[in-house]
Structures are given as structure tokens and as C-alpha cells.
Amino acid sequence: MEPGGHHLEGARVSDRLISASFNQDCTSVAVGTESGYILFSLSSVEKLDRIHECSDIPEVYIVERLFSSSLVVVVSLQMPRRMNVYHFKKGTEICNYSYSSNILSVRLNRQRLIVCLEGAIYIHNIKDMKLLKTISDTPSNPTGLCALSINHSNSYLAYPGSSSIGEILVYDANNLNIVTMIPAHDSPLAAMAFNSTGCKLASASEKGTVIRVFSVPEGERLCEFRRGMKRYVNISCLTFSMDSRFLSASSNTETVHIFKLEQLSQCSPEESPSWSGYMGKMFMAASNYLPTQVSDIMNQDRAFATVRLNFSGQRNVCMLAVIQKLPRLLVASSEGYLYIYNLDPQDGGECVLIKKHRLFATDKLDERRDSNFSYGETPTYAATVARKSIVPSTSTVPGYSEDGGARKGEIIPEHEFAVGPVRLDDENEFPPVSILNN
Template sequence: MTSSSQTPTPLLHLSFNQDYTCFAAGLPSGFRIFNSHPFRHLFHHTFTPEPGGGISLVQMLFRCNILALVGGGPHPQYPPNKVMIWDDHQSGCIGELSFRSQVKSVRLRRDRIVVVLVRKIYVYNFADLKLLHQIDTFENVNGLCEVSHVDGEMVLVCLGLRKGEVRVEDYGRRVTKLVKAHESGVVCVALTNDGRLFATASSKGTLIRVFNTLDGSLLQEVRRGAERADIYSLAFSTTAERLAVSSDKGTIHVFNLKVDSGALAIERSAGQNIGSPPVVSHLSFMKGVLPKYFSSEWSVARLHLNEGLQYVVGFGHENTIVILGMDGSFYRCEFDPVAGGDMTVVECHNFLNPSDEPYPDEP
């Protein structure tokens, strides 16, 4: 990684787009967008005059020019209780959504905008910003919520109303499932792009569980470690064959998943028959102690980075993983899905360091 005497710009936010091909950084003075593979700066916007311009949330919509922005930091560009729809072609906002409390996260689909507050989730139609649905949740300070991104009706995963409970909204089947994922609080969730699987981690941070969204059944349990840890990020590969995990221990883990995606696709297709009744069933799965025959499995590949630093993980091409650090670090690593072992770092940058990545002048 290139060293520099300059103090790096503090990050307020860091996230991938829906397929890990890009990532966004929220800064005290604006935002920056990068390409993941190959690594390069795409565009950025610096708000003036200083010291304003803080952006605490940046949500991309694949690779298009539309972003969702939320102000934050010591000098926010926008109120933290508003979601601003930004068109980078126009270098300005084309719409906004206002709320009574701070916005914790935003999720975008081509047809929906999902806004997460501490105890509420709102679902809007993207075309006209019409409110379609609202959900009450358990206290959600991390803004946990994920949505599917393939064409068709949306699957949404969020917190339920009780500690350790996850709610699955299957809008195509018009079914709600409540899944008892953990005894302790849920601190991280991930959802496959097709909405078939979701993964959860609890405040203990030792076990990660993978569930079927169709019926809430537990499909697999993997073990990050034996000691308690704060899980920062969970990510499925695009094929749902692997799961990546980052924690405050500074170790990135990759797990092989034993899920028959074809069988799940057939199962979900059968469940979406036109004749299916429009029911909403509030069921709680996995009550009490989990069956002992669910043996937890260890990761196939791992990488040791800086302990205590927050990392966001995503998958790249073939057997590669992309890791983003809140210190501005970018890693691309290769792993062997069969032999496993330590990952190999094949690319490393500091995306906040101008000497490491040239930034063009503002248009």
C-alpha cells in the first residue's frame, strides 16, 4: 500500500453496490465512487463551501447515475432525517423523502426505495415515491435490512419485533415469515440477490446461520471462531456458493456453502403459483435450543488484517474477494475453495490517498 505523510480523509460510510462491481465512500465533504475490478476512481462530488458537505450514507443502484444520499458527520450536507435522490448526470437532487427521525440505512432496487429508521422501515415505489408498505421492527441502530435485486417481486429481510428474530417479507407470494435466528440480538444480515437465502450473525459473533427465505428453515451453520466478536459484514457470492465474514478480530473468513441452489429455485417457483392464496402467516421458527445435529463448520479460507478496524467484504471475479477498510484500504485477495488456507493479497490500494489514485478535477 502506498504510504503518505498526508492525514487520510475520515470516512463516514463505505458500501458496495448490489453486485460488488463498484463501491461508494461517504466523506465529511461529499462522496466518491470507485470501480472494484479493475480498481479505479469513477466519479466524486465535493460539496462547497466548507466545512459543510458531510454524507453519512451513499447507496448505489448498480452502476447507474442515480444514488441515494443521507447527510451526516459534524457538518451534514443534508438533514440526517432525509433521503436525497441524487442524479450525478445533473449533479443535483431530483427527489427527497423526509422522516421524523434519523435515517439508518437505505436500500435501492430498480423499482423500490427502502428506508430504514430505528424502529420502522418504509417501502416506496421508485417511479413516483409513493409509499407502498411500512414495517415495525425491533430497535435497529445498525439499520439492518436487505432486499433481493433480480427482476420480479421483492424479497425483504429485516429485524422482527423481538430480540434475535428476523422478518422475511416475500412480496411475490404475499407471505411474511418470522424466524427465530438467534437467542441474542441480530447484528448483521445478508441476502442473496435472488432472495432465496439469508444469513445472520448475533451479538456473540461466533456462529453465522444460513436460512431458506421460503420457509424459514435453517440450512447451515458456520463458525467464525470460539471467542466473542463484533461482526461487521456478511456477503454472499453471486452464485450463493460462498459466504464471507468480517469482524473486529481483523480476520476475514470465507465459507463454502452446501446449498442446492437449483432445488431452492424449483421450490420457490412452485411456491409462486398464481393460485396460491394471499395469506400472511406469522410463524416463529427454530424456537428454543437448536437441534444438536446442526454441526457448525469452519471457514475454508481466511486473511488476517488489522484488529479493531471495520472492514466491508464483497466477492470479485472467480475465486477472489474484495475487502474495504474504514482507513481507506482496498484489498483484492485470491482463495482456493478446495485446499483453503490463507488468502493471497493480489492488489492493495489506499483509495483516500491522492498519490495512490489520481482524482480528476470537478466538472
């Protein structure tokens, strides 16, 4: 199956949006639909340019592009245990791998490609797609929650260390060893994200009231943000801005919160000469004499800016980006729209909606919103759709079994390191690979 064989002028009217994801530097957004997938450029606020469109792969619930390269990873509901890697400009398949259970999430940078199942994580070398490591003793992770630093020089991988409390295991995907364990929350984890350099890690628990930021690799708590105390929410998406000044959090409510890391005296105690900074220090000093629960609340800061969505209770993914030299918040919703908001980096406050784009052409999309996107126990696109038990088809890779190349009791062969990160500007970096099980 090749992704570039047939192109459409627009998505079919019967389509529905299944997935949406931003690439690592927020220069494009990828959407998966019932009839394939589409890549859009994010270089302009006024217009979404289609980079590529494929109609040969039905029911795409994972589509991830590597920065601005031609490499794209696709997983279909029809074969949820198989990962296909394509060079979309050449219209060729680089490789495909099959696994023992449904693929819940895929993460990639210039050095590594991560595949997360409910009970295992696979680390591939992205330069030749060979498998380097299988982490098979992970706690049950039914949502496929994991995060990978986009900085390939460290390639830190974060995943839940427990299914009952909010422990985070930080793993060095380059050197293949555990770095640290962070006791982040009392409740199980719901969302995680690295900043662009991989030196900070943000997390939220299933309670959804507090977002914490830790240093990496030390695991030291740097600061906390309070989303709210009135109700528990399901935080499904955390994302840093590329300069690490801002952190956004979206949930099943109508509000997206944006926090400013600079404003916390806990993050930079020597750089806050203002009255608020002085009061922050006073609170921190006083907190040493107060009960832990009280001092924790005093040391938390609220949102610097907010976005009021015109919908609630639906899936959405967010990204903080600079488009046409101005900071923006982008929200891709399960109803099939991309919303672009202006963010005031000085004063914050309420963000202004400046553009709304439909991600594919359909007149009845709002009438047929799929129940997959209702909030429940699966807070990711991939986990929501992949948990539906669908029998996969036979893998096309020679030597692989019909129900996956890593059945219970088997492992996909692991290989030695290949040298260096992939070169994004070299179209010959991704030649087709005919067989990977030797």
C-alpha cells in the same frame, strides 16, 4: 443541492472516511467523506478508476448506488433525516424525502428503495420514488439492521422481529405482506444478507459464533457455520458470492472467514460421496441421539478459507466478487483502504493479498481515525454516525415540515404501485421529480 456541480482531483487532506459500500453486483465501491462522496469502478485489480466525485454534499455517511446506473442515494450528517436521490451523470436531484428521525440504512434494488429508521421502515417504489408502505411497528432497531434481496422479482426484505432475541421477519416488498418469521438465534441479530437470487438468507447474532443459512420464503434452516468458540465477536458484514457458493463474514477481529456452502452435507446430502460427506451423514445420524447443544456443534462446519487482515478492531465491509475472471474478496476498511485478496475456489485456505488501494488522498488519515469506527453497540457505518444527535436543516420539498416530513403522529403519503422494475440502461428512467407529497 446538485451532486455533479463541482469535481475534485483528489479528496482534501483534512478528509476522513465516513462510510463505504459496494453496489449490488460489486462493480463499484462508494465512499463517503467529510467533503462529499466518490464512486470507484472495480473492473480491475491493479487500478481504481473514479466514476464520479462530488464535493457539494459534506459529511456523507450513507451513499448507495443502484447497480451500474446513474442513480445514487446520499444522506449527510448535516441533515441525517433527509434522503437525497440523484442522477449523478446529469447532475440533477431526482427527489428528496425527510423522516421523523435519523436514517440508519438504505437498501435498494431495481424495484424498491428501503429506508430504515430505529423504529420504522419505509418502502418506496424506485421507478417514481413514491412511498408505498410504512412499517411503523418494528421493534427498536438502533443499528438500522435490514437486508433486501437484489433480485427485484421477489424483493424480499428482512429485518429484526425482536430486540431481545434473534427473530427475523421476512417481508415481501413487492406485494407488501409478511412472508415468514424465522427463529434464527437466541441472541439479538447482528448481521443478515440475502444471496443474489433471494432464495437464501444468512444471519449472525450478537454472540458472533454461529452463522446460519435459511431458505426463503420457507424459512427452513439449511446449514450452519461456526466462526469460532474462543470468544464472542461483533460480526458486522455477511455477504454471498454472486453464484451463492461462498459466504464471507467479517468482524472486529483480524480474520475474515469464508465458508463454502457446497461442502456441507446438510445443504446437499445426496451430493457428498466423499469420506467427509460420509462422516457428515454419520454425524447427522448420531446427532439424533445426543443432547441438542452437542449435536448443534457437530452439525456446524468451519471456514473454507480465511483472510488475515493487517488490522483489527476497525470498521470494514466485505464483498465477494469476480474481477478479471477470478474470485476475489474485497475489504474496504475505515482507515481508508481497499484490500483485494485472491480466493482459491478449489482448495481454500489462506487468501493472498494482491493489491491495496487508498480510497482517497490524505497523508494523515491513519493519525486521525475517528472513534466512530471502534466496535461497540452500533455495527453499521450509518448507525455509528447517525446516532450522534444532529439537528437537520429544513427540507426543500414543498409541504414538508422543518424537522422532517413524517413527524410523530404524521405519515408520508403512501401511493399505489407503479408498474415494472426500473431499466438500468435507460438514462431517462430517472427524471427530476419536483414534488412528491401529492
